[in-house]
Amino acid sequence: MIKKIISMQVLLLFLVLSSASYGQTDRLNIIYTGSLQGQLEPCGCSPKSDFGGMARIEGYISAHEEDLSPYLLIDAGNFSGKNTPQGKLKTTAIIDLISSMKYTAVGYSENEKTQEKDFFASLLNSHTIPFVSAMPGHSKSASYSQNSFDINLSSVPEDIKPEKLNILITGISWADAKDLNGWDIIITSSGEELEGPVMTENSTVIVSGYPKGNKIGILTLNKGSDGNIRYSHRWQPTGKDIKETESTQAILDTYNSKVSDLMKETDKPPTGTTYTGVTECTLCHQPFIDSWEKTRHAHAFASLEEVGKTSDPECVVCHVVGFRETGGFFNIESTPQFANVQCEVCHGIGRAHVEDYLKTTEPVTEKTCLKCHTEENSPEFDYPVYLEKIKH
Ligand code: HEC
Ligand code: HEC
Ligand code: HEC
Ligand code: HEC
Structure with a gap:
């Protein structure tokens, strides 16, 4: 996974597309994750790196449900763990969480494609995950209406619906994403650490899920009475102060006990x-x-x-x-x-x-x-x- 800190001050966005008065505004939060790489919780080895994981993402969102609403919750993919016995247990727990958190849409990227077929298929069969993906058997796109926002959420770079607000979910890098035309928002799971959203020359806003869920991305869309959309963005760090809910704790407990079984099953070295x-x-x-x-x-x-x-x-x-x-x-x-x-x-x-x-x-x-x-x-x-x- 590429790990690159990209600081693009010039392109950094806090832009106002129109300076019209915003007396009447419609607001929508796009809460996004991507490139979780199977991270359930951080190890806690050092206060400085004690961030991240799906459990805390769940804890934060459920504690702030009201403030955040209305929102779309989107994972751009690469959420799965490695293709190892323990990696599979992580993937299972993450799928349990994605399912209980009621994600609006979930991407299907490289990490998902490399999962063992039978394992992944039976996992998906036992959950209903709203995959938006170019993969056969998944919906390629989905539509959402929220207040005055009419949204086309898609995984196919050509699938733009001109009358809608177009959001692409993808695993490609921001450098490749910036060459795509016609999208309002692109959410990637490339694993790149963007300092914030990047606004391209074609007025596309590109955001990238923070690797391992160290921060939750919250892109806020404010639509003024003139119909123009003003964007703002913030990163919500997932530090130790966030407490996961009881149901998430139960999922972590199951994970921990299965990991412990795994350790017992391992042959004792000579x-x-x-x-x-x-x-x-x-x-x-x-x-x-x-x-x-x-x-x-x-x-x-x-x-x-x-x-x-x-x-x-x-x-x-x-x-x-x-x-x-x-x-x-x-x-x-x-x-x-x-x-x-x-x-x-x-x-x-x-x-x-x-x-x-x-x-x-x-x-x-x-x-x-x-x-x-x-x-x-x-x-x-x-x-x-x-x-x-x-x-x-
Ligand atoms: C975290 C690493 C680490 C651990 C654990 C550690 N040591 Fe050391 N030890 C060192 C370093 C570094 C030195 C000094 C550098 C050197 O001479 O190699 C040293 C030096 C020594 C020396 C003296 C070497 C000399 O030349 O005077 C002895 C004896 C020693 N350690 C024994 C132990 C014993 C016994 C333990 C376990 C109780 C232990 N060490 C645990 C890293 C460690
Ligand atoms: C086998 C793994 C391992 C090796 C090798 C190792 N450490 Fe550590 N070290 C740890 C762990 C684990 C801790 C945390 C222990 C705890 O508090 O639970 C730690 C803690 C420390 C701390 C305490 C940090 C603090 O802020 O108090 C120091 C200092 C340290 N190690 C120095 C060294 C040095 C120097 C070496 C090499 C000479 C070394 N360690 C090699 C695993 C290791
Ligand atoms: C690659 C080696 C490594 C792995 C893997 C690792 N640790 Fe650590 N752990 C360390 C080191 C090194 C430290 C000391 C860090 C320091 O103080 O700089 C540490 C410190 C800690 C501490 C003490 C923190 C404190 O401030 O007192 C805890 C707790 C801990 N680790 C838990 C875990 C858990 C839980 C996992 C698995 C999810 C884990 N570690 C995996 C190397 C490791
Ligand atoms: C029977 C006594 C004895 C035992 C047991 C012993 N040492 Fe030593 N060790 C010595 C002596 C004596 C020296 C100094 C050797 C010299 O100066 O050449 C030494 C030197 C060292 C040194 C300095 C560097 C070197 O290799 O000469 C280290 C490090 C060390 N011992 C670590 C250990 C560790 C770790 C253990 C346990 C696994 C251990 N020792 C067990 C007697 C012992």
Whole structure:
């Protein structure tokens, strides 16, 4: 998925198409998402990246239903997760949410096309999703009337209805979208981070769903008595303050319990004599153990316990030693000795060194940290600063 921050100050829009007086106005919000990529909720690893996910989108919209009405709720596609067992569980939960949130229209983009056929077909059969898509078996377009707005919502770039307000739902990039003529609004799920709407030379307003639902796009249309439409736009961040509703919590609970089943079903990797665990190091390095105990690394598994995510492979991997590697962490019942970010995560498998301390451990470099301190999970990571905090 392309990730590009596009800042187009010149094209940024807060434009007034007409300066006529707006005594009588009709208002319509177009609430849009796109490129959710299976994101249900953020990991919460850092306050700075604690945004996003369909659960919070639902929480925000249901809490502000009245203020936002009347609105069209549109997802431009690429909402599905990866084609993996856990990815499928995410896709299922997202479809459950799309269905319960009563989306007006949903796009069908690359992520949807790459889903396993039988899985996706049976998922769609058990829900009624208003897909607007050029795919066979879906409606290519749909019409909506809301106050004085007469809208044509379509997935086909040629399908313009001149007398209507034309909205295209697509997965193409904004660069390609800006070459399309005749559309009033284009909503893409290309995964590009637009700073705001882009107004093209042909007066098309292009918006792009914020990747992973970190923000909800709200494009407001105000129609004056002269018939002209004035647009305004805002991004609603989906931070920690947003509480999902009980029904969404139930969908998340089902997801979490199925993920946990998935972890139980996974074959146990061969137990071998690889990692030793921290107790083997205590014999000779007690002062290092004492100072490590004071770092957050020593309590990384407790953080997962607090949020009920100890059985989610996508979380466990960075909060333990050697997840799913031979002789590493498997689950907390069978391998409790490898919970938390221990010595061997940085110094390498210590077996040989424990047996003969003249055999040296692996050197620790910035690269060692970056396995876990990624942009998404640790946006404030700065090697010298972080190194200072874990010195022992
Ligand atoms: C196996 C994954 C992993 C590796 C490798 C790793 N860390 Fe961490 N680190 C974590 C996790 C997980 C946490 C959060 C623990 C918690 O609070 O639950 C963390 C937290 C930290 C913190 C605490 C941040 C704070 O603001 O208090 C520092 C500092 C840190 N790591 C530094 C490092 C450095 C430096 C390296 C490399 C030499 C490194 N880490 C390697 C997983 C890792
Ligand atoms: C790629 C590695 C990685 C993955 C995957 C990961 N974490 Fe983390 N986690 C970290 C690191 C690194 C930190 C410390 C970040 C920092 O302070 O810079 C952290 C910190 C945390 C914290 C402590 C936050 C705090 O401020 O006390 C929690 C809670 C947490 N992670 C939960 C999760 C959950 C839940 C998941 C799965 C959805 C997850 N993590 C997946 C690396 C990871
Ligand atoms: C987050 C990564 C990380 C973890 C976890 C970690 N260390 Fe270290 N350790 C380092 C770094 C970085 C240094 C200093 C740089 C170096 O010499 O490699 C270091 C230095 C050391 C040294 C001294 C090296 C010397 O040359 O004097 C010892 C001994 C040591 N660690 C043992 C341990 C033990 C025992 C544990 C577990 C209780 C542990 N470390 C956990 C990263 C880590
Ligand atoms: C039997 C005692 C003993 C045990 C057990 C032991 N070490 Fe050491 N370790 C030493 C000694 C002694 C040195 C210093 C070696 C030297 O100066 O050449 C050392 C050095 C180190 C160093 C410095 C760099 C290097 O490789 O020389 C690190 C890091 C380290 N140990 C980590 C660990 C870790 C991690 C464990 C547990 C997996 C561990 N040690 C277990 C005795 C031990």
